[in-house]
Amino acid sequence: MSVKAARAAGTREAILTAAERLFAEHGVFAVSNRQISEAAGQGNNAAVGYHFGTKTDLIRAVVRRHADPIDALRQRMLATTGDSRDARDWVACLVRPGAQHLGRLGSPTWYARFAAQLMTDPVLREVMVDEAFGPSLARNLDGLNRCLPDLPLPVRIERGDMARHLMVHTLAERERALADGTPTVHPDWDAYADGLIDAITGLWLAPCTTTA
Amino acid sequence: MSVKAARAAGTREAILTAAERLFAEHGVFAVSNRQISEAAGQGNNAAVGYHFGTKTDLIRAVVRRHADPIDALRQRMLATTGDSRDARDWVACLVRPGAQHLGRLGSPTWYARFAAQLMTDPVLREVMVDEAFGPSLARNLDGLNRCLPDLPLPVRIERGDMARHLMVHTLAERERALADGTPTVHPDWDAYADGLIDAITGLWLAPCTTTA
Numbered sequence: 001m002s003v004k005a006a007r008a009a010g011t012r013e014a015i016l017t018a019a020e021r022l023f024a025e026h027g028v029f030a031v032s033n034r035q036i037s038e039a040a041g042q043g044n045n046a047a048v049g050y051h052f053g054t055k056t057d058l059i060r061a062v063v064r065r066h067a068d069p070i071d072a073l074r075q076r077m078l079a080t081t082g083d084s085r086d087a088r089d090w091v092a093c094l095v096r097p098g099a100q101h102l103g104r105l106g107s108p109t110w111y112a113r114f115a116a117q118l119m120t121d122p123v124l125r126e127v128m129v130d131e132a133f134g135p136s137l138a139r140n141l142d143g144l145n146r147c148l149p150d151l152p153l154p155v156r157i158e159r160g161d162m163a164r165h166l167m168v169h170t171l172a173e174r175e176r177a178l179a180d181g182t183p184t185v186h187p188d189w190d191a192y193a194d195g196l197i198d199a200i201t202g203l204w205l206a207p208c209t210t211t212a
Numbered sequence: 213m214s215v216k217a218a219r220a221a222g223t224r225e226a227i228l229t230a231a232e233r234l235f236a237e238h239g240v241f242a243v244s245n246r247q248i249s250e251a252a253g254q255g256n257n258a259a260v261g262y263h264f265g266t267k268t269d270l271i272r273a274v275v276r277r278h279a280d281p282i283d284a285l286r287q288r289m290l291a292t293t294g295d296s297r298d299a300r301d302w303v304a305c306l307v308r309p310g311a312q313h314l315g316r317l318g319s320p321t322w323y324a325r326f327a328a329q330l331m332t333d334p335v336l337r338e339v340m341v342d343e344a345f346g347p348s349l350a351r352n353l354d355g356l357n358r359c360l361p362d363l364p365l366p367v368r369i370e371r372g373d374m375a376r377h378l379m380v381h382t383l384a385e386r387e388r389a390l391a392d393g394t395p396t397v398h399p400d401w402d403a404y405a406d407g408l409i410d411a412i413t414g415l416w417l418a419p420c421t422t423t424a
Contacts, residue, residue, distance in 0.1 A: 029242070120328065120381070122388060154397040158407050161385065161397075162378055169332070169377040170370075176334060185366040185373075186422075194422040195370050199415045206414020210406040 012051050012061075014040040019048075020062050024110035024175075028059065028117050028124065056127060059118070063131040066101060066111050073097035074136045088201045090144035094137075095167055095200060096193045102171065103189035108179050116172035119164065148204055155208050163200045170196055224263050224273075226252040231260075232274050236322035236387075240271065240329050240336065268339060271330070275343040278313060278323050285309035286348045300413045302356035306349075307379055307412060308405045314383065315401035320391055328384035331376065360416055367420050375412045382408055 001009070018040035022031040033048035033055060040047065052058040074097040081089060102109050118124040141160075151159070174192055177184045186192050213221070230252035234243040245260035245267060252259065264270040286309040293301060314321050330336040353372075363371070386404055389396045398404050 027239075027241070029239070116332065120332075120384075122392065122394075155407060155410075158382075158397045159411060162382060162408075162411050165377055165381040165385075166374055169381065170374060172332075173373065173377075180334065182334075185370045191422060195367060196374075198367075198418050198421055199371060199374050202414040202416075202418020203411045204414075205418075206410050209410055210403060 008051070011040070011042065011047065015042070015048055015051055015058070016062055016065055019058055020065075020110045020114055023059075023062070023117065024113035028114070028121070033058070056124075059124060060127050060131060062111075062114065063118070063128055066115075067132045067134075069104075070097045070101045070132070071134050071136055073100055074140065078136060078139060085143060085147070087144060087147040087205060088197065090140060090147060091163075091201045091204065092193075092197050093140050094144065094163075095196050096190075098167065099171065099189040099193035099196070102175070109175055112168075112171040112175035113179075116168050119168045144204070149208075151208050152210075155210065159204055162203060166196060166200055166203070220263070223252070223254065223259065227254070227260055227263055227270070228274055228277055231270055232277075232322045232326055235271075235274070235329065236325035240326070240333070245270070268336075271336060272339050272343060274323075274326065275330070275340055278327075279344045279346075281316075282309045282313045282344070283346050283348050285312055286352060290348060290351060297355060297359070299356060299359040299417060300409065302352060302359060303375075303413045303416065304405075304409045305352045306356065306375075307408050308402075310379065310383065311401040311405035311408070314387070321387055324380075324383040324387035325391075328380050331380045356416070361420075363420050364422075367422065371416055374415060378408060378412055378415070 015036060019031075019036045022036055022039055034045045036058075037045045037047040042048075044050070048055075048058060052061055074093060077093045077097060081093075085093075102112060105111070115128065118128040145156075148156070170192065174184055174186075174189075176182075186195060227248060231243075231248045234248055234251055246257045248270075249257045249259040254260075256262070260267075260270060264273055286305060289305045289309060293305075297305075314324060317323070327340065330340045357368075360368070382404065386396055386398075386401075388394075398407065
């Protein structure tokens with residue numbers, strides 16, 4: 001890598017880190033590209049535009065920075081356990097990689113709070129889904145689907161949405177508590193993942209009393 | 213009521229309605245008291261301050277406008293079914309009143325999106341909890357607790373938080389879909405409540421594999 005290319009890569013990293021932190025703490029809509037350039041120590045206020053393009057392109061790049069390692073963790077989990085999984089095992093493959101990734105980053109993290117904002121925004125959610133949805137997630141959801149009781153399609157969709165809400169907001173709330181110094185229920189991200197896996201498995205396997 | 217008192221009550225109602233809509237659509241932090249006064253048709257930009265005080269006081273008043281009728285629906289539900297309830301019945305008393313209230317308001321509603329913002333903010337959540345927590349909710353949670361399997365306290369707390377996330381975000385997402393004209397999974401709020409009640413009951417009754 002040339003000196004120039006290395007410097008550009010360093011600038012990109014600094015911008016991504018500043019963006020993630022500002023988005024998590026002040027909100028994706030409240031923070032301008034100008035503020036991000038400044039927080040990243042860029043003399044040029046147009047640095048974000050030059051290196052990333054639009055704000056949505058920047059958001060996409062922040063997501064990718066985390067979605068890739070999470071996907072790698074999921075691939076490894078799917079490869080090391082056999083294919084004779086029950087519903088709880090498939091839910092574990094779905095939930096644990098994200099929690100593990102946050103644990104590896106070390107405190108403080110910002111990604112969970114950032115992701116929670118994206119997932120509650122109808123437009124930005126698409127960015128998140130685009131970047132996070134790869135072959136390993138498709139295989140994971142497919143495996144889980146085969147272990148579920150016979151549920152009407154709308155109920156299946158609805159429970160998928162609910163599982164997503166639980167993952168996103170439970171992790172974001174723990175991250176916020178860590179950032180504020182508020183006591184948390186469990187000692188570490190792995191224990192949080194265990195609790196989430198139990199709950200989401202219960203949610204998926206619950207009898208369906210509606211005839212939707 | 214004097215003409216003057218009636219006029220003041222009308223102004224307060226107009227302000228509450230405008231605030232709720234603007235908060236839901238643009239975010240609690242993005243909207244100023246001045247914008248609310250204008251949207252409520254008040255020539256005087258200080259109308260919000262005059263009638264409600266601070267922004268937090270105004271938020272509290274919006275919550276109370278919905279928390280009171282929801283509480284009345286819950287009281288009625290608790291009174292009409294017997295005390296030999298199972299976990300699902302108690303969860304129904306917890307979930308259905310909010311959904312029923314939204315159904316009665318008629319489309320469009322804004323309260324679910326507003327409430328979701330409060331519940332993801334550590335300070336504003338306290339306002340919500342203060343206003344929504346009354347004797348009927350205490351009795352409801354107490355009844356539910358008696359029907360649950362023996363769970364360690366941290367797991368009990370955690371599942372309570374998860375149930376809250378599910379209620380708040382599932383209803384807000386349906387409200388948002390209705391506002392955007394996006395197709396929704398179920399035809400009405402009651403059917404949404406049924407799906408939520410099944411899922412939250414499954415979550416509460418799930419075996420606990422952790423030793424937190």
